[in-house]
Structure formats: C-alpha cells, structure tokens
Amino acid sequence: MRRRLPRSFFTHRPTLDGARALLGKYLVRKIGRQVRAGKIVETEAYVGPKDRASHTFGGKVTPRNRVEYLEGGLVYIYLVYGMYWQLNLTTGRAGSPECVLIRALESDRGPATLANGPGKLCRWLRLSKSFYGEDLTTSARLWVEDRGVRIRKEEVVAAARVGIDYAGPYWSRRQWRFYLRGNHAVSTY
DNA sequence: GTACAGATTGAG
DNA sequence: TCAATCTGTACT
Numbered sequence: 330m331r332r333r334l335p336r337s338f339f340t341h342r343p344t345l346d347g348a349r350a351l352l353g354k355y356l357v358r359k360i361g362r363q364v365r366a367g368k369i370v371e372t373e374a375y376v377g378p379k380d381r382a383s384h385t386f387g388g389k390v391t392p393r394n395r396v397e398y399l400e401g402g403l404v405y406i407y408l409v410y411g412m413y414w415q416l417n418l419t420t421g422r423a424g425s426p427e428c429v430l431i432r433a434l435e436s437d438r439g440p441a442t443l444a445n446g447p448g449k450l451c452r453w454l455r456l457s458k459s460f461y462g463e464d465l466t467t468s469a470r471l472w473v474e475d476r477g478v479r480i481r482k483e484e485v486v487a488a489a490r491v492g493i494d495y496a497g498p499y500w501s502r503r504q505w506r507f508y509l510r511g512n513h514a515v516s517t518y
Numbered sequence: 519g520t521a522c523a524g525a526t527t528g529a530g
Numbered sequence: 531t532c533a534a535t536c537t538g539t540a541c542t
Contacts, residue, residue: 373525382525384538391538411535413526430525448526492525516526 330477339401344420344427348374353478358454367434371508382496385426397426404463413448435514446516
C-alpha cells in the first residue's frame with residue numbers, strides 16, 4: 330500500500346498530532362530517474378505565534394517564513410548557520426503559521442548516519458531553496474507516502490526540542506520533539 | 519550601515 | 531572545542 334498523503338493529512342489535525350503522525354511515513358524524492366525515499370523517524374512541532382521558538386512567534390512575517398502562513402502540505406525550507414537547509418512541512422489552515430520540522434530519516438539503503446539530522450537529510454535528498462513553497466500533494470519531485478507502516482503509541486518518544494535555548498526554559502522544555510524509540514537513524518544530541 | 523546569534527555538522 | 535557562513539534582528 331502506497332498512498333501519497335493528501336491535503337487533509339496536513340490541515341485537519343493539530344500540529345502536535347501531525348508531528349506524531351508523520352513518524353513511520355516515507356519522504357520520497359525523485360531526482361531525474363532516481364527515487365530516494367526514507368522513513369521519517371524524528372520530527373519537531375513548531376506551533377505558531379504563541380511558540381517563542383517558532384519563526385512566526387508573535388505573528389511576525391519575513392521573506393523567509395511567509396509560506397508558513399499558507400495552507401498545510403507545503404514546504405518551508407530555510408538555511409541555518411549559513412550552510413544547512415532545514416525541511417519543514419506546513420500544517421493547519423491558511424493563516425495558521427505552524428509547521429513540522431523533519432529531523433531524521435531512515436533510508437532503506439546506506440548507513441544509518443546518511444540522513445540522521447535535519448541538515449543531513451536535505452543534503453542527501455538534494456533539497457534547497459528551489460523547494461520553497463513546493464506543494465507536497467501535487468509535486469512530481471517531493472512528497473510524503475503512507476506505506477502501511479503502523480506505529481504504536483509506545484514506540485513514540487516525546488522529548489524537548491533541540492537547539493532552541495534562546496526561547497527560554499518554558500518553550501525549550503515543551504516535549505514537542507518526537508522520535509521512534511531505539512531507532513538508529515534518530516539524530517544524536 | 520555594523521554586530522551578533524542561530525531549529526547544524528564534522529573535523530581536530 | 532570550534533569554525534563554516536546566510537538570514538533576521540537589534541542596534542548605531
């Protein structure tokens with residue numbers, strides 16, 4: 330069973346639930362005739378204007394974050410530290426600037442370290458600026474698939490998000506990072 | 519305009 | 531432990 334996730338997957342549920350639901354789904358990237366796919370094993374939720382760790386905190390709009398204000402199911406990709414791309418999927422309805430950061434993938438081939446971090450997975454899948462705003466429900470080069478993998482509740486670990494100490498103790502302690510227990514492709518922190 | 523820190527990574 | 535090196539923000 331291989332089904333591309335439809336718009337409703339991204340729009341019809343709270344972002345925190347979406348971050349959990351994406352675990353076990355497959356991110357699929359078509360590069361010419363080649364297809365690279367990886368199981369999503371780690372995510373983080375960024376929950377809009379109230380979330381001090383979010384780029385849209387306070388309802389702020391910048392050239393970088395504007396796609397977050399559009400409907401769910403789009404790509405929000407941006408550069409950190411001047412060198413690494415970060416892949417986020419927008420969630421919710423238009424006007425609700427929330428997203429899920431994809432932090433790690435488990436590839437079917439290659440070492441577990443191939444895509445065990447947000448920057449590394451973008452490098453592996455050759456994702457950069459040209460994917461900004463890409464619609465995952467219609468794109469011919471990037472989408473998310475349900476391949477029938479079922480994740481039990483006990484397999485999901487909730488933990489604090491990574492690298493957002495600047496947001497202060499309250500927001501950096503929210504357990505809005507989710508990963509598959511014991512999976513070797515989860516990023517090391 | 520300048521300064522500085524950041525949703526990271528891998529080399530030393 | 532540290533530096534690579536864009537983007538956004540807080541200043542002058």
